[in-house]
Amino acid sequence: MFKFFKHLKNVIDFNQLDRSKRRLVFYSEGKNYWVHLQGMINCLLTDYDIPICYVSSGEGDPGLDIKHKNYTSFKIDDGWVRNWFFENIDTDVMVMTMPDINQYQVKRSQHKVHYVYTQHSLVSLHMVYRPGALDHYDSIFCAAPHHKTEIRALEKHYDLPAKALYEHGYERLDSIIDESGKHQKPSNTPKHVLLAPSWGDNSIIELLGSQVVDEILASGFKLTLRPHPQTLIFAKQKVDAIIKKHKDNPLFSFEANVAGQQSLQDSDIMICDWSGAALDYAFGLNKPVVFIDVPRKINNPDYEKISIEPFEVSIRNKIGKVVSIDDIENLGQHIEDTLIKFTGQTFDNEIYSLTNSAKKGASLLMEILDDINNK
Numbered sequence: 001m002f003k004f005f006k007h008l009k010n011v012i013d014f015n016q017l018d019r020s021k022r023r024l025v026f027y028s029e030g031k032n033y034w035v036h037l038q039g040m041i042n043c044l045l046t047d048y049d050i051p052i053c054y055v056s057s058g059e060g061d062p063g064l065d066i067k068h069k070n071y072t073s074f075k076i077d078d079g080w081v082r083n084w085f086f087e088n089i090d091t092d093v094m095v096m097t098m099p100d101i102n103q104y105q106v107k108r109s110q111h112k113v114h115y116v117y118t119q120h121s122l123v124s125l126h127m128v129y130r131p132g133a134l135d136h137y138d139s140i141f142c143a144a145p146h147h148k149t150e151i152r153a154l155e156k157h158y159d160l161p162a163k164a165l166y167e168h169g170y171e172r173l174d175s176i177i178d179e180s181g182k183h184q185k186p187s188n189t190p191k192h193v194l195l196a197p198s199w200g201d202n203s204i205i206e207l208l209g210s211q212v213v214d215e216i217l218a219s220g221f222k223l224t225l226r227p228h229p230q231t232l233i234f235a236k237q238k239v240d241a242i243i244k245k246h247k248d249n250p251l252f253s254f255e256a257n258v259a260g261q262q263s264l265q266d267s268d269i270m271i272c273d274w275s276g277a278a279l280d281y282a283f284g285l286n287k288p289v290v291f292i293d294v295p296r297k298i299n300n301p302d303y304e305k306i307s308i309e310p311f312e313v314s315i316r317n318k319i320g321k322v323v324s325i326d327d328i329e330n331l332g333q334h335i336e337d338t339l340i341k342f343t344g345q346t347f348d349n350e351i352y353s354l355t356n357s358a359k360k361g362a363s364l365l366m367e368i369l370d371d372i373n374n375k
Contacts, residue, residue: 007081010074021051023092030058032259033097036120039171039358057082092372099133108136119143121276124310125150127303141168144351146311153306166364169357176284183265192222194267198275199228202295206235210242211328217251219332224263226255269339282319283349288342289320290334319347
């Protein structure tokens with residue numbers, strides 16, 4: 001009850017700000033999304049004299065700790081208070097990484113607000129996301145050409161008005177590239193495998209349990225298990241069982257913070273399924289991926305009618321190897337083969353504004369604000 005009133009007070013404090021100090025608002029679901037907003041926010045604070053409001057529903061979100069004369073942060077819940085806040089917010093521009101606005105509990109404001117969606121993954125927008133996931137945004141910041149192509153195709157298929165599309169880039173990837181230049185991998189250690197699957201009934205942990213972990217460790221590799229945050233909510237018992245089974249194995253480690261980069265930088269290869277983390281890993285670090293061929297993660301059953309091959313499907317054999325779920329007993333050999341074939345290769349990509357997406361995003365937001373001012 002105390003938290004409820006605290007969050008309600010934060011909403012009241014937000015609404016009591018002078019309107020000129022809340023023209024630009026960033027909303028984050030929590031700390032795992034800070035990495036997708038951090039760069040733009042820092043550039044806006046450094047390069048422009050504009051007030052920024054940051055609202056988060058997550059405990060421990062680093063964005064809540066920033067101190068700057070032009071920056072004000074607010075912590076709210078992810079339930080009733082947030083829903084009321086969204087429906088009544090009065091701002092010019094709201095930037096988010098959260099799809100499905102106006103489809104479920106979180107609605108667009110009754111006021112005239114310009115909503116900007118910025119990507120939190122490189123995966124396709126027509127297969128992985130639910131129908132209508134981005135329909136209620138005014139502007140979409142695209143990470144790469146396939147996002148523009150997919151959105152225009154979705155608009156045509158569903159007879160939707162055209163949204164404003166911007167060639168932004170992908171801040172998560174830029175941060176991985178930047179960190180790689182500062183990191184030195186430990187020497188004289190076993191080859192290090194990072195198991196970083198997606199979540200859902202057909203993902204590695206949920207579908208196969210400890211089988212993949214068992215095979216990797218039995219093959220003599222060092223292993224870091226890095227499950228998706230949603231897996232820790234909906235399949236926690238399976239994760240706990242794996243940890244209990246291998247906690248005394250010096251080759252095994254567990255990492256719950258998907259926003260961190262230590263395991264990304266230290267590892268030699270990733271084991272994945274349909275998670276966008278595989279694309280971040282390959283393009284950010286030029287390290288290979290072994291894909292366990294579980295069923296596709298399909299949230300839009302009509303995606304095949306869009307007639308565009310999803311990016312995460314077309315890229316798989318270019319950045320690693322696909323292994324059948326019936327061939328898990330040979331996973332160790334597949335890892336060895338993939339390391340030999342792909343280590344040292346550079347994986348081509350067409351990501352917009354590579355290593356410069358933060359500045360580009362800040363500039364685009366200022367353009368949108370200026371356009372609103374001039375109307």
